[in-house]
Amino acid sequence: MKVVGARIPRYDGVAHVTGRSAYVDDVRIPGTLWAKALRSPHHHAGITKLDTQPAEAMEGVHAVITWQDVPHLVYGHLEALGIPADEPLLAKDEVRYKGQPIALVAADTEELAAEAVSRIEIGFDERPALTDVRQAFDAEAPEIHSEGNWYKHFENEMDRRQIRKGDIQKAFEQADTIVQGVYRPAAIEHAPVETQVCQVVPEANGRLTIYSCTQALYFSMGVIAAHLQVPLNKLKVVGGTTGGGFGGKVDTATETMCCLLAMKSGKPVKWRWTREEEFLCSSTRAPWHMEIADAVTKDGWILGRKMLTLHDAGAYSRFSPYGLTKHSFHHTGAYTIPNLEFDGYVVYTNRVPTTAMRGFGVTSVSFATETHMSRVADVLGLDPIEIRLKNANRIGDTSPNGIVYTDPSTVSTIQTIAEAIGHELPADYRTMSNEPRAGEWLPEHLVAQMGNPEDH
Amino acid sequence: MAKHRGKGIAAIEYPTGMNQNGDPSQCWIKVKPDGRIDVFAGTADIGNGSKTIQTQIVAETIGVPYDWITYDNSNTDSSPMCTGTFASRATFVAGKAAEKAAQQVKAKILEIAGKEMEIDPADLEIVDGEVIAKGAPQTKLSVADVAGAATFGHGELITGTGAQLKPYAAIIDAETGLVDSPPHSAISYAACAAEVEVDDETGEVRVLRLQQCYDVGRAINPTLVEGQIEGGAIMGLGLGVLENCYPYYPSVEHRGGAFGSYLAPGMEDMPQIDTILIENPSADGPYGAKGIGEMANNPQPPAIASAVYDAIGVWITELPITPERVLRALEEKKEPRREGKKVVFDEELSVNTVSSGGMRFEVRA
Secondary structure (H helix, E strand, O other): OOOOOOOOOOOOHHHHHOOOOOOHHHOOOOOOEEEEEEEOOOOOEEEEEEEOHHHHOOOOEEEEEOHHHOOOOEOOOOHHHOOOOOOEOOOOOEEOOOOOEEEEEEEOOHHHHHHHHHHOEEEEEEOOOOOOHHHHHOOOOOOOEOOEOEOOOEHHHEOOEEEEEOOHHHHHHHOOEEEEEEEEOOOOOOOOOOOOEEEEEEOOOOOEEEEEOOOEHHHHHHHHHHHHOOOHHHEEEEOOEOOOOOOHHHOOOOHHHHHHHHHHHOOOEEEEOOHHHHHHHOOEOOOEEEEEEEEEOOOOOEEEEEEEEEEEEEOOOOOHHHHHHHHHHOOOOOEOOOEEEEEEEEEEOOOOOEOOOOOOOOHHHHHHHHHHHHHHHHHHOOOHHHHHHHHEOOOOOEOOOOOEOOOOOHHHHHHHHHHHOOOOOOHHHHOOOOOOOOHHHOOHHHOOOOOOHHHO | OOEEEEEEEEEEEEEEOOOOOOOOEEEEEEEOOOOOEEEEEOEOEOOOOHHHHHHHHHHHHHOOOHHHEEEEOOEOOOOOOEOOOOOOOHHHHHHHHHHHHHHHHHHHHHHHHHHHHOOOHHHEEEEOOEEEEOOEEEEEEEHHHHHHHHHHHHOOOOEEEEEEOOOOOOOEOOOOOOEOOOOOOEEEEEEEEEEEEEEOOOOOEEEEEEEEEEEOOOOOOHHHHHHHHHHHHHHHHHHHHHOOOOOOOOOOOOOOOOOOOOOOOOHHHOOEEEEEEEOOOOOOOHHHOOOOOOHHHOOHHHHHHHHHHHHHOOOOOEOOOOHHHHHHHHHHOOOOEEEOOEEEOOHHHOHHHOOOOOOOOOOOO
16 A cells, blocks of 8 residues: 555645635626525515516526526425425515525626615515424424424435334333433525635537536536436536535525526626525524433443434425434444334424534434433543443444444443553453443343345 | 633544445556556545545556556546545545456556567566566566567557445335445544643633544545644644634524635644554555545534533533533532433433424433
């Protein structure tokens, strides 16, 4: 091994730090029009009037688009995975979050485009907004979507993601102690240095060249093609160098609308979100609500876990059902818990749609379950490192969704950290390994859950 | 009034690849007449370093110097399909496609070299850009000459393609959540210890030190993987003590539309970070690598929350742990409700406090 394992400088590092890397905003195409969006000023409202004539009549305005210009208005990023779409590219008769795009203008300058947006005549019928996920979850809450406030399309059209393993009732009966807690990480911004930006050039041969900051060129190309109803050979996505993307740049937030403006005007169009739009209108990491009750023995074994998760999707599903499923699969964290009852709901609120962000679905559950683990140790008066090692997943243990762990490193990583911080462990914890459970580390309650790692 | 120090720990795991799979990455490679190599892949580099990593994998697999390789991910006309850079998949999934494409290129170079050298390709290997007879290193031909012979003598293009795909498969049982096959490509593991200082007068939490251990499977480039781990740690610090779009939740009043009003970590927030890599190779990743890009911001928030408890004796389970929350918690000094064998924390936060329609979280014992 010569190259793999070597500390080779980053391929594009010098270009990045000397300002020579070309990002979308560095592309200069003569004759480019600028796009601006009319966005909802309300968290929740019906649209009673939409007249773009005054904007279209302005000198220097070359195209205005609304929902009527989109060949396939409602398309979801994860339709291929069976997650039905619920979000129109441009709002039709209703807005469900403040900042939701309704119409776009392409004009000679950014200032002119903004002026044209302000001349679009629009009327709203404001409706009450739901912003607390716990209230939106309530069965008696006003409905944000026609089918209610919960996503209802998990397998068998279930309205929640369930995990059921072992005998949860028995675990809680047998427990010496039950520790309960609530965990609520906040919504946060992706805050990339490069805001959402796109430049589209309609080529002479009828193709569209799309300069994009996407994290996923082909994924975004598929989304654009679906909305426009064109084959992939009509599109060329140019990118590959992204000015900060932590999940939010999988959203394909600007590209399709920019294409529609370029097609309608026949001219190159650029849409560059302001910093304010990036903060106020772009998707965030979701605020999550998690409640945990653990059934534990006085010597620190976790017999069972009951958990409720509310995943705040914001106004539309986007990637949230996917994220919640991933969350459910990892809700025991780095530990083996044989008896489980997990219920997770994707809940709509009148917030900007939340989306995938670094650690999607799991960052939340890691916070909840690991803080809870420290609490359990404290309640029982046990060492927080020893209780973790004891319950750590080992080769042959099974995950919440029945996967047999083949190469876990929970024991090694914890032991390494214990040594690094100078935490003295008793001999039997020091010599513990990732290998299958045996002896004192295989109590009766963990026997039945064990599987064969060769099967996976 | 005093400053209190505390320590906390967290251990985590994280899956690689899209949940339930079905996320292909592909790669194709061509060789120029002088043996220099062009790699085409559709993997966006979002700062994760995938250009470098995939280039290293191709260089290693073929057996040529790193700087012989040009990596092009610039557009969808020349690049084959890649689902994208997310789900910690750019090294694990897309890197595997690059490795497979490079294996084909290597085989083709050896095939042409075999003809030129009149040696069975099975008895040849490529080291540092030269095709060498195994056991007789004096008998050799440069890859440049092999590429020239292919182009001008044999009339062939040395090329290779690779694709990595776990088909979309995992069928999930709606009732139990059981799956019929692993819904991920691999699982990675990490542990983190946090040391904090909490000022009980101002409520400020300072993270002084993060000591972290990651099982990366195989460090394709230790500098880059350490960079991801350290960068992720700072994002985790932001999640833990600073960042929040809506400080008055459930109000949707945002902190504001500018970096100046949104609190992300700055240089003054940097703790000492110690990173320890361990390598427990994965069966399927390129050279045993696992994907750790995303999980890198997961263990810090709980380690920090536990350290805050260790320092001042209060649990703060709403993030971020702001000075306001610290001061309120110190003032209230809430104790859990104890009822029989139940120890119930945070009742004031539960769905039960707002529920009117029977959606409650109840635990029977």
